[in-house]
Amino acid sequence: MYDVLAEVYDQLQDVDYEAFADYYEAIFQKFNCQPSLVLDLGCGTGNMTLAMARRGYEMIGLDCSVEMLEIAAQKARDQQKEILFLNQDMTTFELYGTVGAMICALDGVNYLTGDGQLEEMLQRLHCFLDPGGLLIFDVNTPYKFQKVLDGQTFLYDQDDIYCVWNNEYDAEEQICYFDLNIFLRDADGMYIRRDEFQEERAYSALELQECIERCGLECAGIFDHLSFLPPKTESERLFFVVRRPLSAAGGYADEKIF
Structure with a gap:
């Protein structure tokens, strides 16, 4: 996937990545999350990864396409940003430790088309996201x-x-x-x-919410495109904010992985 498209992907895209970065930071503030290390799932050619890196976040970019990652790595070198890029799948990825937040932009979750793949991705998240940390992802809606x-x-x-x-x-x-x-x-x-x-x-909002909760995570918010407004019937893109819970006693559910 994207092997052919990689070389022309940026020229065909019309996305305001800075608006996405603004929104992610507004979500961090709203949900009291202050990550320093952020994982970009399905990072593609690195536009979103670099937009966050320019704001001071330490970034990891992960994608299954070698061709996409080669372009992303060259952009990082051109902008003198030290970013770790990993050629891994969202459903089976491995990290050396946990991260404070994860993002998955531009309907990356919709590409999880196989049965059980969404749950596999969320289970990986549970392993490598700090307790109290956030995953922010957006999806194209059934509408x-x-x-x-x-x-x-x-x-x-x-x-x-x-x-x-x-x-x-x-x-x-x-x-x-x-x-x-x-x-x-x-x-x-x-x-x-x-x-x-x-x-x-196509995932319904209810289907996504139920899967999130089955994986022991909290669906902290579902919002219309780049806003804090509730979803509408005719919403074309929804944003989900998923939190790895703290323990019931108020401490961490378990220790960080190092």
Whole structure:
């Protein structure tokens, strides 16, 4: 996944990463979390990782795509940021210790399409997140898959890139299929076609909340896009704030892992 898309990913994205970073910091303040070390799950080409690093957080970036991580690491070198990048899967990752917070931006959780993968990821979180620490993730909603993406074709036409993005949503399987045809212009002015196929799973807010709680975590908040407003029927993106609880006595549930 993303092996073909990695080289053009940044050119096709139109995301205000600083707005995401502002929102993460507002969540940290609202939920009394003061992390110094933050893990970026599904970091891709490192845009979100670097946005947080520029604000003084010690960052770890994790992604399953080597191609994405190579680009992220080069950006970090260019910006003189020391960031540990790990080529691991979100459902099986291993760290040397715990972190104060985790973020997962731009519907990374929707890419957990297999049965049990969401629970596996949350169980890893329980192992490597400080007690009282937060996971912040966002998801595309079932409404977006059904009403906005299903049956739609999007075109991206830039100087050296032409991309046709077809979407099809299977309501029974709760899977949205993305078929991307990417045309890249070479040095001779000829276009080379590259194809990529992706899929995302639609999770309801209730399904996510129940899975979070089954894993011994607390669903501390569910909010509409980049806000502290409650979800709406027509919300296209929701943000979840997940907390690893402290013990009932008010101390840590267990010791940090080092």
